[in-house]
Amino acid sequence: MTLAQRALERLDAWPDLTAGAASCGTGRALRSQHSEIVHFHTGHEADLHLTGGALQRICHDLAESTAIRMVPGSRWVTVHLDCDTDVDLLLSLVSVALKADQARPARAGSAPEACNFHRVTVLPRAR
Numbered sequence: 001m002t003l004a005q006r007a008l009e010r011l012d013a014w015p016d017l018t019a020g021a022a023s024c025g026t027g028r029a030l031r032s033q034h035s036e037i038v039h040f041h042t043g044h045e046a047d048l049h050l051t052g053g054a055l056q057r058i059c060h061d062l063a064e065s066t067a068i069r070m071v072p073g074s075r076w077v078t079v080h081l082d083c084d085t086d087v088d089l090l091l092s093l094v095s096v097a098l099k100a101d102q103a104r105p106a107r108a109g110s111a112p113e114a115c116n117f118h119r120v121t122v123l124p125r126a127r
Contacts, residue, residue: 003086004043008030010091011038014098016032016098026117037049037098037101048090049101050077051097051101062077065089075113076114077093
């Protein structure tokens with residue numbers, strides 16, 4: 001089982017998330033009542049959608065992590081899953097994203113913002 005599969009399995013048990021196809025057309029997604037929260041594209045990476053406020057609050061901390069890749073102007077962050085600690089980081093960030101998403105009003109009829117798939121190249125970490 002890959003780290004992404006392990007993370008997806010753990011998150012799929014959360015009552016406020018529902019699994020389905022990712023809107024980008026590649027992989028699986030977990031969504032809240034309002035929007036897609038996380039996409040799993042490969043066995044070793046996931047794209048996580050944060051609200052603007054949540055991203056602004058933690059962007060400096062995210063920039064310090066070797067597991068995180070950010071694209072300027074995007075509310076999606078890519079999490080490279082290379083070890084169990086990265087899975088724990090992803091689960092913590094999904095919790096932040098879910099809380100922020102639930103606090104905002106639903107946007108009826110809005111299309112999901114494009115995730116970072118194909119916009120981020122994640123290189124393996126040196127061991």
